[in-house]
Amino acid sequence: xxxxxxxxxxxxxxxxxxxxxxxxxxxxxxxxxxxxxxxxxxxxxxxxxxxxxxxxxxxxxxxxxxxxxxxxxxxxxxxxxxxxxxxxxxxxxxxxxxxxxxxxxxxxxxxxxxxxxxxxxxxxxxxxxxxxxxxxxxxxxxxxxxxxxxxxxxxxxxxxxxxxxxxxxxxxxxxxxxxxxxxxxxxxxxxxxxxxxxxxxxxxxxxxxxxxxxxxxxxxxxxxxxxxxxxxxxxxxxxxxxxxxxxxxxxxxxxxxxxxxxxxxxxxxxxxxxxxxxxxxxxxxxxxxxxxxxxxxxxxxxxxxxxxxxxxxxxxxxxxxxxxxxxxxxxxxxxxxxxxxxxxxxxxxxxxxxxxxxxxxxxxx
Amino acid sequence: xxxxxxxxxxxxxxxxxxxxxxxxxxxxxxxxxxxxxxxxxxxxxxxxxxxxxxxxxxxxxxxxxxxxxxxxxxxxxxxxxxxxx
Numbered sequence: 001x002x003x004x005x006x007x008x009x010x011x012x013x014x015x016x017x018x019x020x021x022x023x024x025x026x027x028x029x030x031x032x033x034x035x036x037x038x039x040x041x042x043x044x045x046x047x048x049x050x051x052x053x054x055x056x057x058x059x060x061x062x063x064x065x066x067x068x069x070x071x072x073x074x075x076x077x078x079x080x081x082x083x084x085x086x087x088x089x090x091x092x093x094x095x096x097x098x099x100x101x102x103x104x105x106x107x108x109x110x111x112x113x114x115x116x117x118x119x120x121x122x123x124x125x126x127x128x129x130x131x132x133x134x135x136x137x138x139x140x141x142x143x144x145x146x147x148x149x150x151x152x153x154x155x156x157x158x159x160x161x162x163x164x165x166x167x168x169x170x171x172x173x174x175x176x177x178x179x180x181x182x183x184x185x186x187x188x189x190x191x192x193x194x195x196x197x198x199x200x201x202x203x204x205x206x207x208x209x210x211x212x213x214x215x216x217x218x219x220x221x222x223x224x225x226x227x228x229x230x231x232x233x234x235x236x237x238x239x240x241x242x243x244x245x246x247x248x249x250x251x252x253x254x255x256x257x258x259x260x261x262x263x264x265x266x267x268x269x270x271x272x273x274x275x276x277x278x279x280x281x282x283x284x285x286x287x288x289x290x291x292x293x294x295x296x297x298x299x300x301x302x303x304x305x306x307x308x309x310x311x312x313x314x315x316x317x318x319x320x321x322x323x324x325x326x327x328x329x330x331x332x333x334x335x336x337x338x339x340x341x342x343x344x345x346x347x348x349x350x351x352x353x354x355x356x357x358x359x360x361x362x363x364x365x
Numbered sequence: 366x367x368x369x370x371x372x373x374x375x376x377x378x379x380x381x382x383x384x385x386x387x388x389x390x391x392x393x394x395x396x397x398x399x400x401x402x403x404x405x406x407x408x409x410x411x412x413x414x415x416x417x418x419x420x421x422x423x424x425x426x427x428x429x430x431x432x433x434x435x436x437x438x439x440x441x442x443x444x445x446x447x448x449x450x
Contacts, residue, residue, distance in 0.1 A: 117416025
């Protein structure tokens with residue numbers, strides 16, 4: 001397939017690995033923000049092929065993992081109501097709440113449906129006027145514009161039985177939280193290419209300058225990932241800390257303006273708690289006051305709730321790059337993809353599920 | 366979550382106020398929203414995320430970068446053949 005096959009060419013992968021090996025002289029620590037990239041590195045075995053000394057620190061870029069427990073519990077409460085059709089991206093269904101997950105709610109008779117696109121959720125609302133349809137709007141800046149469009153369309157088309165449970169998060173405040181931590185080990189970032197396809201990279205130069213870290217916009221195929229690593233390592237070796245775009249075919253400095261515009265019409269920055277990490281100021285997106293009537297939290301009056309995390313799970317340390325999954329006592333024993341204790345074992349982006357799936361049960365680095 | 370797949374636009378049409386289209390992912394055709402890529406035309410490749418095109422892929426940029434990597438690969442081959450000698 002075009003734009004895929006040529007970026008998986010073994011000869012080019014080998015060439016880039018050779019080039020990285022020639023350039024590197026220090027044991028650098030790079031963080032790939034996006035969990036999709038964590039999975040891609042492990043899936044293609046690139047983490048094992050990188051020259052010794054280069055360590056990948058896996059970032060918090062897994063929206064399923066960082067969606068706060070309160071929001072999951074609210075989703076479970078709303079989804080269990082008999083008049084509700086609860087719609088969600090598939091990954092969310094197995095994420096453990098305080099007691100159960102959305103699959104359990106469905107097993108007990110709740111109408112929980114997986115949608116591929118938020119527009120599908122709107123169609124379900126139109127086809128079921130006697131039901132109240134709720135969409136679980138989670139994700140980073142990549143997903144916020146599609147979700148915002150669903151909200152805007154519901155308003156414009158007068159679809160009154162549709163509402164959203166919002167738990168959006170933003171990447172730059174999370175990068176700053178990582179860099180500002182006293183435990184920080186990250187020396188350069190591979191920035192999330194698809195977040196940047198939407199947002200561009202105008203938010204990054206102040207971060208690179210303030211914390212003296214190279215930030216390289218990176219794609220998802222093997223050649224893209226290694227180009228990101230090479231650019232970051234070259235900068236580190238030269239003592240530079242610049243923002244660089246290594247995903248030129250998909251990302252521009254300004255990003256996708258029409259998408260940013262709709263996102264800004266529907267959402268506004270809010271303080272957001274990240275599961276396992278805690279509150280990060282202005283790190284989330286919530287509905288603007290003019291869209292409050294579409295807010296499921298208001299419609300179903302789910303207020304403050306008491307939550308309960310698994311005492312064994314060390315998801316917080318995993319998400320901050322402080323520990324690797326095999327360092328958790330529950331990894332692969334009490335916590336597995338079929339019966340996860342924490343969200344990183346669930347998702348197609350969670351670091352724990354990547355280590356489990358690709359058998360990286362030995363600690364390295 | 367932020368997974369996005371490249372696909373080729375085969376058809377563009379309006380649905381209410383939205384620009385929609387059909388996109389071919391190596392043989393699998395899906396309906397997608399093209400409202401965020403108003404400049405996109407049939408035949409172009411777009412990145413699709415949760416049923417929305419978020420970026421039109423820049424073919425010239427892609428070709429240029431790939432040729433740079435090919436040069437690295439050639440250099441790598443030369444190095445290897447030097448080592449053999």
